[in-house]
Amino acid sequence: xxxxxxxxxxxxxxxxxxxxxxxxxxxxxxxxxxxxxxxxxxxxxxxxxxxxxxxxxxxxxxxxxxxxxxxxxx
Numbered sequence: 132x133x134x135x136x137x138x139x140x141x142x143x144x145x146x147x148x149x150x151x152x153x154x155x156x157x158x159x160x161x162x163x164x165x166x167x168x169x170x171x172x173x174x175x176x177x178x179x180x181x182x183x184x185x186x187x188x189x190x191x192x193x194x195x196x197x198x199x200x201x202x203x204x205x
Contacts, residue, residue: 132198134190137163140183143205150189151200159186162200170203
């Protein structure tokens with residue numbers, strides 16, 4: 132499993148981000164896109180909120196957990 136920090140270039144009190152545990156970068160991008168889409172609906176943002184996601188690998192681990200994402204926050 133790999134832990135990624137996903138950002139979208141938006142700023143609030145800090146940069147907007149979520150954390151994603153995934154098997155690979157492709158899965159991480161899919162999960163992050165879902166997280167940002169859900170957050171965009173709450174904040175009434177357009178698709179640019181989830182179309183320009185950058186991933187940064189934070190941890191590469193042998194630990195096996197179910198893929199998940201955290202809430203988007205700033």
